[in-house]
Amino acid sequence: xxxxxxxxxxxxxxxxxxxxxxxxxxxxxxxxxxxxxxxxxxxxxxxxxxxxxxxxxxxxxxxxxxxxxxxxxxxxxxxxxxxxxxxxxxxxxxxxxxxxxxxxxxxxxxxxxxxxxxxxxxxxxxxxxxxxxxxxxxxxxxxxxxxx
Ligand code: RTP
Ligand code: MG
Numbered sequence: 228x229x230x231x232x233x234x235x236x237x238x239x240x241x242x243x244x245x246x247x248x249x250x251x252x253x254x255x256x257x258x259x260x261x262x263x264x265x266x267x268x269x270x271x272x273x274x275x276x277x278x279x280x281x282x283x284x285x286x287x288x289x290x291x292x293x294x295x296x297x298x299x300x301x302x303x304x305x306x307x308x309x310x311x312x313x314x315x316x317x318x319x320x321x322x323x324x325x326x327x328x329x330x331x332x333x334x335x336x337x338x339x340x341x342x343x344x345x346x347x348x349x350x351x352x353x354x355x356x357x358x359x360x361x362x363x364x365x366x367x368x369x370x371x372x373x374x375x
Contacts, residue, residue, distance in 0.1 A: 230260065230301055230363075231308045231344045232353035237295035238338040240264070245298045248328060248341060251314060252302055261301035261354075261363040267293050275356055284337070291337055299357045308350050311343045 233252070235245050253259065267275070272289045279285050302311065316327025320339055323330035333339040344350035354363065 228303050229305065229307050229347070229350075230303045230354060231311050231350045232342075232357060233300045233302055233311055233344075234342040234357075235298035235300075236292060236338070236340055236342060237297055238291075238334070239332070239340040240296050240298055242332070242340075244332055244340060247332075248298075249300075251328065252300075252311070255304075255310070255314065257302045257304040257307055257311075258368065259300060260303045260365070261358050262298065263358075263362070264296050264298050265357075266296050269293055271356065275353065287337060301354055301358060301363050308344055308347060312345060315341050315343050 233248075235248050239245065239248065249259070249262075269289060272292045273280065276285065276288055276292070279288060282288075304310070314328060316323030316329035316333070318329070318339060319336045320329045320333025321336075323333060323339075325331065328341050329339050344353050
């Protein structure tokens with residue numbers, strides 16, 4: 228089953244949006260298979276955002292993402308990579324549609340609340356960067372036991 232890496236950025240953690248964001252992906256029907264609150268090192272940030280290292284905002288981006296705890300997650304489900312990007316909305320909250328996470332909560336292009344992998348290749352790379360194999364859990368939902 229497809230997996231993606233999602234992360235509530237420092238602004239989202241500070242603004243108490245972790246629960247709201249987790250709730251949206253749970254309600255959509257995706258399965259949470261890994262999660263942790265962590266502070267990202269400079270090395271991990273530079274590696275994670277390596278594709279942007281020549282961009283003028285790179286320093287600011289690394290400073291911001293390392294400025295406080297983030298909530299890193301692995302989610303599983305059919306088409307979860309693209310669907311999660313859709314649910315996040317456009318990078319710039321000013322352009323993100325209402326009803327998307329960035330449209331509803333994002334403040335600026337820098338403080339846009341959530342990160343999500345943009346392709347199967349980046350999902351695999353980012354899950355590997357943030358999670359040990361043992362931290363990504365395989366389990367099935369036992370609806371017949373927990374729900375009528
Ligand atoms: P992310 O990687 O964080 O999920 O965001 P994204 O795919 O929607 O956007 P991306 O192009 O990968 O950019 C990564 C992050 O860099 C910041 N950014 N700042 N000042 C600027 O013009 C600018 N452009 C991008 C954003 O915080 C964006 O999320
Ligand atoms: Mg990106």
